Amino acid sequence: MPEKVREHVLKKIRCMSFSGKRGQVAKYILDHHIEAAFLTAAELARRAGVSEPTVIRFATDLGFSGYPALQRALQDLVQQELTTVDRIKIRALRRQNKDPAVQSLWQDLRNLEETIKLIDPKTMAQVVEKLFRADRVIVVGLRMSAALATYMRLALKKSVPTVVAVTRGDGSFFDELVWATSKSVVVGIGFPRYSRATPGYLAAARAKGVTTVAITDSELSPLVPHADHVLLARCRALSYVDSFTAPIALIGAIATALSLRSEHTERLEELEALWKRYQVFY
DSSP, X not given: OOHHHHHTHHHHHHHSOOOHHHHHHHHHHHHSHHHHTTOOHHHHHHHHTSOHHHHHHHHHHTTXXXXXXXXXXXXXXXXXXXXXXXHHHHHHHHHSOOOHHHHHHHHHHHHHHHHHHHOOHHHHHHHHHHHHHOSOEEEEEOGGGHHHHHHHHHHHTTTOTTEEEEOOOSSHHHHHHTTOOTTOEEEEEOOSSOOSHHHHHHHHHHHTTOEEEEEESOTTSTTGGGXXXXXXXXXXXXXXXXXXXXXXXXXXXXXXXXXXHOOOHHHHHHHHHHHHXXXXXX
16 A cells, blocks of 8 residues: 555545445544554444444455555554654553543543544634624534534524524424525534434525534534534543533634624623623522
């Protein structure tokens, strides 16, 4: 395998179209390429939820002679990526006690670190600009992602008074979409296991000429094909309990950037006066 191809193995995976079982392998490697670099074909198959022959076929589809060649390419990439500090952190993490709660906190930290590396400042600036100029913002998040949609609505409310959150897949999204214009923005939030309705809502908004933004975990997420702008946040967890530390931090970053763009001092002062008058807080 030529050195150039080995160095850009992740880019090649992103550019190729994989579906079905091989799509699961691609998603796992893109989301966990450091771990994947040190897994056997059987271990990678188990974690991706596929058979070992599927992993081997995936490697050959990429142009490698077999899985060992793909693994070496990933290991070469990891060695280039990891700084000395990263290596120390990884060793320290392995030495930590194996208490699940502590390990979960370490995983959240890793999700945050990876999310920072994933953020494209240009895309972030474009999203903030669109939200700043929007006449209406609709945030969609279903099932567990409903918590993120509610948080985003609250975080944006002081800067975008017309923001609403749709947290049920009962068709109420269309009650909001009917009021949207070409200046509106629909933000779809979706993390594994992805709700089937959210990509459809984004597609409907896009068909109407509304700007769409996806906040999700991977470039292979079903939300991505229907989004004009994509912001990624890692959400890997140690169990079935979703890890939303990084997505919440990303939403907070958007809200912070937007608040610095908005001039609403008088409105905030009025809001503070109302809170005080009606004793909203202790």
